[in-house]
Amino acid sequence: MGKHGLIPIPDAINPFKVRKQRLMNFNPVTASTSRKKVEKVKITVFEFDAHSIREEVMDSVSDCFKFRETKTIKWINVDGVRREEVEKICEHFHIHYLLMEDIMSEGQRAKMDEIGESVFCLLPMMYFMAESSTVDQEQVSLVLAKNVVISFQDDPDRDVFNPIRERLRTGGTKIRNSGADYLLYALLDIIVDNYFMVMDSLGERIEVLEEIIPRQPNNRTLARINFLRKEMLVFKRGITPVREVMNGLMKSENDLLQETTVKYFKDVYDHIVQAVDLSESYRELVMNLQELYHAQMNQKLNEVMKVLAVVTTLLAPLTVITGIYGMNFDVMPELRSPYGYFIVLAVMLFIFVSMLMIFRKRGWF
Template identity: 80%
Template sequence: MAKRGLLPIPDLINPFKVKKKRLMNFNPVTAASSRKPVEHVRITVFEYDAQTVREEVMDRVEDCFRFSKGDCVKWINVDGVRRQEVEAICREFNIHYLLMEDIMSEGQRAKMDEIGESLFCLLPMMTFRPESASVDQEQVSLLLKGNVVISFQDDPGRDVFNPIRERLRSNGTKLRNSGADYLLYALLDEIVDNYFMVMDGLGERIEVLEDIIPRQPNNRTLARINYLRKEILLFKRGIAPVRELTNGLLKSENNLIEESTRKYFKDVYDHIVQANDLAENYRDMVMNLQELYHAQMSQKLNEVMKVLAVVTTLLAPLTVITGIYGMNFERMPELRNPNGYFIVLGVMLFIFVSMIIIFRKRGWF
């Protein structure tokens, strides 16, 4: 098994075959949604309290309406965002139209809204793909309404909520003994904690490039550096507004968040601050990689120029001698000497060897 820092070139990314991403994206709420329609929508419902837990998976949105009432905590997770289902859920749970448009829009900046008796959070869920060293971003909407938490996400294959599901299925956990506001905290915390998993993957790629640049400072390596820089920039721009989101939850005086739960949101805030600082450090490290690449290229060019200068200097006296004896003068004393050719060759060889010895003693090569 190869060491992480010595991965061969084919095990890394091929930046020339990766589809270019948009680093800047803006889609206001009032714009027509560009979201691609999904073929299938799956709804998973957890209804639980300290003693019991009930889990159901359904395909029809109407089947989850019966969970709008009751004293137990409910988590309704919608995999696949389609306008028909979103409108039906918002109508049943009396969710404001603006929040529905936020759920349907794509590429929005992470934010937190309080409208009526609803607390809404929108933020990116990040995942790292090792095969292409790319960061995938998925928009997740979390809605707290009474004792119900509704989550909307596009792709169930990139879900990071499995640890929460396992805690709900286990008896005696803090999650089972708490309210819906603690469930909202748990979902936010899982998303933010996964940011560090993404940064671990990016950090490994940075370490690999640090080993490759001194050995192979070529155009392909530069393309990999630029590709990694864009991925880190995409990641940093995605998570930066999450800090404002968590800060808004801390400052909120909404009755949906109990006072005993606010300290947990403070923990999420500390994590996202740390994630932003680490992302900034990674950006600086990639900039240092670019500087290292240019330094290696300059050094490589200097070595080539040094060799060419030494060769030119060694050949210069020999060129002078051959130029002198190449002149067409009749009265040159050495021309009639039967050993003149060998004498000139010996002198040229002596000068050449002497210059090499002098250069070596001076440490010029």
Template identity: 80%
Template sequence: MAKHALLPIPDAINPFRVRKQRLMNFNPVTASTSRKPVDHVRITVFEYSADTVKEEVMEKVADCFRFRESDCIKWINVDGIRREEVEAICKNYQVHYLLMEDILSEGQRAKMDEIGDNLFCLLPMMFFQSQSSTVNQEQVSLVLGKNVVISFQDDPDRDVFNPIRDRLRTGGTKLRTSGADYLFYSLLDVIVDNYFVVMDNLGERIEVLEEIIPRQPTNRTLARINYLRKEMLVFKRGIAPVRELLGGLLKSENALLEQNTEKYFKDVYDHIVQAVDMAESYRDLVMNLQELYHAQMNQKLNEVMKVLAVVTTLMAPLTVITGIYGMNFDHMPELKTPYGYFVVLSIMTVMFIGMIIIFRKRGWF
């Protein structure tokens, strides 16, 4: 019973409501898109080489401009997106205006672009909210330039980049001894790997439902199935375009991508192909759960109908007998028999017991 707690349905969310805003929010228009204002923007800069690493956290966007002329590899991570900061960074690091508009947009489909001296990727970062059993996504923009990678995130309080930060702080790692394109690969890799974490949580919910349905095929169980199906749809719609993004990187001949880094992008591509296939399999499993639910409901209904049919069959002969002797004719010889009531009652009892024995031998119940 403790497993059932893994699949809550939040009271504030109606599981039968079609969340069109979440499912149909891919809007390519960027100029008219308005973002929710953020309280603050935090900029974290890692400047590193094989021998040294420097980490700084700054609140003013101008503080990161001094790293532009450095020959070391730079990772500039911007948490919280506001137009002023994004415009300033893009202008200083010569990021094209169209890429800046993509960074400022919301609900974009995963994409990859090569404009000017930059290589740009936009993709969703997925998270699983255990309390509400929902899949949340955050748009992440990555810009690769000469000796620099700039990442833009919506939420300043969470990301999946901590393993990258730990590897940068540790000397002798491949990340420290490689170029900016390897850092670019590493960020993409950790985002894609986190998709499997989300799928593991969704898989647990599917397993719980598989156990619940045979025992409790109720309306609440159906609501859980529909709710999980919608979350799977949100997840699959988010990650499916990432396969095209990585395919574009593999086909790219951009000078920013070194030839010896191509095999690493191929590995990430294999991971996203596997993730998309698993998401499709999980979606099929959820559809099978719906079929299992309806099969259980039909079986339950058949059991009820079988019991009613048996009861009706058992009572039918007795009803005929009582109907005959319930007629108000004056000339019915059996009505004057002193022991007629007991005789008829005995006959009815023998018939009832005999029919039960016959039904049991035939396996009808």
């Protein structure tokens, strides 16, 4: 935050140009060249039941294949999406080829599919970057199969799943005593709950702008409003389709989803509906800020015009008098008077002060 709590906008970045590229480049291409190559893939496995838990970090994708036949619940988290590893995991866990292509794609709209022996969910994980005041998103793919949930994400250095990991490490928790479908619910729930954290940060920026606009209605303030409006658009565009994902899970009759878990998906659905409604309200607030900015600029212009009008009106009679005595006539009696100059000055001063008092009394300035 800068002086007076201003929202920082890097001078080296054109927010309009950068955001236009981000909004327009929707590219769900599944070719291997559509995604940046990652140097290393990290695989973390949680294998647990009500009485025990086993946590392993693996560098080789083949190390997790042994967990397929075990009857305990598994969460396999893959950090770093690379085609070679994704193909091996999908082949070993009988994940359909079309779902593999969705995992490998980028910029996908949130979706839910049921193909073969799997339930697939794809949705964005949202982050607020405080340094640049921008909304960033990471595509997360979740695959539910028998006794296992496999998650794929791009960035190994950040996610919102740490509360889930802590609950898994703690004995006696609901997640330890439930099936893989409840684990899927928990992962979806923590992702959706994080949307509210992002909105809180955006709401703080809106409040700051509400204070700045009356004091500094200038071009830089307008740039901040437009910048925030575009971030709200990115956020709303990302989370709105998640509602369809939860609706699909609620209506699913797949055997992998127990009937007792549906009520939990209903809770996440309520949360995402609230998040979408709140994001729309925030977007309307930003639009109102833009209208407030234009109103402030118009008021500022009106104040300037009022001052200029008052000054012009006060000087008009004086201009008439000086214009009359500026005429080049020989016969003007007042020109011969030794006190004429002082009399005219006194009359002009009297008129000016009288008009000034009348304008002041009527509240014109």
